[in-house]
Amino acid sequence: MQELLQKIVEKNKELTNLGAVANYIPELDKANKNALGICVMDMEGNQFCYGECGTRFTIQSISKIISLMLAILDNGEEYVFSKVGMEPSGDPFNSIRKLETSSRKKPYNPLINAGAIAVASMIKGKNVRERFQRLLDFTRKITEDETVDVNYKIYCGESETGDRNRAMGYFLKGEGIIEGNVEEALDIYFKQCSMEVTVYTIAKLGLFLANDGVLSNGERVISTRLSRIVKTLMVTCGMYDESGEFAVRVGMPSKSGVGGGIVSVVPKKMGIGVYGPSLDKKGNSIAGAGVLEDLAKELDLSIF
Numbered sequence: 001m002q003e004l005l006q007k008i009v010e011k012n013k014e015l016t017n018l019g020a021v022a023n024y025i026p027e028l029d030k031a032n033k034n035a036l037g038i039c040v041m042d043m044e045g046n047q048f049c050y051g052e053c054g055t056r057f058t059i060q061s062i063s064k065i066i067s068l069m070l071a072i073l074d075n076g077e078e079y080v081f082s083k084v085g086m087e088p089s090g091d092p093f094n095s096i097r098k099l100e101t102s103s104r105k106k107p108y109n110p111l112i113n114a115g116a117i118a119v120a121s122m123i124k125g126k127n128v129r130e131r132f133q134r135l136l137d138f139t140r141k142i143t144e145d146e147t148v149d150v151n152y153k154i155y156c157g158e159s160e161t162g163d164r165n166r167a168m169g170y171f172l173k174g175e176g177i178i179e180g181n182v183e184e185a186l187d188i189y190f191k192q193c194s195m196e197v198t199v200y201t202i203a204k205l206g207l208f209l210a211n212d213g214v215l216s217n218g219e220r221v222i223s224t225r226l227s228r229i230v231k232t233l234m235v236t237c238g239m240y241d242e243s244g245e246f247a248v249r250v251g252m253p254s255k256s257g258v259g260g261g262i263v264s265v266v267p268k269k270m271g272i273g274v275y276g277p278s279l280d281k282k283g284n285s286i287a288g289a290g291v292l293e294d295l296a297k298e299l300d301l302s303i304f
Helices: 002-018 060-075 077-083 097-101 113-120 128-143 152-160 163-174 182-193 199-210 224-237 240-249 286-299
Strands: 037-042 047-051 195-197 254-256 261-266 270-275
Touching: 002 037, 002 047, 002 286, 037 199, 037 286, 047 199, 060 077, 060 113, 060 128, 060 182, 060 199, 060 224, 060 254, 060 261, 077 224, 113 163, 113 182, 128 182, 128 195, 128 199, 152 182, 163 182, 182 195, 199 224, 199 261, 199 270, 224 240, 224 254, 240 286, 261 286, 270 286
Parallel strands: none
Antiparallel strands: 037 047, 037 270, 254 261, 261 270
């Protein structure tokens, strides 16, 4: 496995030159464009890593699957999906267009920005600090990584440049999708996107979902049904408006973030984390997607 990972990463490194690091959030543009790394963890406890494995990066939209799990634990599946849909949008992750033109007004799914802001508003706690702390603690628990914390430089950049997200939040408030304080929901959302991780962290997240919501110590944190809901949404919506093509090419439930990370799940087998901050035009790691495609082909990992 180690030799295979080395071969695949070295092969795909040239793809980093075809993309660009995210620059619309201050600090993200400081990432090394040519960085590329992967971590694979299997159900037997084996761990294989190659490339930029120790580099810390912000989790960004990968956090949306974590906040969704906690929101459903807090409120129940029926309530969450009464406010947010389950369908692919076909639009960029930060699009606001269909919020107003759609007859149903609610966000198409929880993995686009509008849906994730609505989900963040559902996390419970007596104040905004406690609500985010619960999300941070939940993230640390399911990734089995106590080092996860907020990068406050990125958080400040997210907040300062988040005008489009604020517009979505207030639109959702006007439509009754967000019932609480909009600024609190946005603050939770900006902070969750700014949590710092490594490929080990997100591979562990993938392994948690591969094991249907059970930690390595045998503790069940979420139900099998909730794990399946999350993995299904990852297949249909996890790679933004490239999700269909990615499902055909790679065939693993996956979620990307503009920090360069992608988490992938091979049900009952393994969790995979990749990092490559050079992004394609859809906002996905261009070399990371190439690594996952090659790995899926070599090991026949597609769920289809």
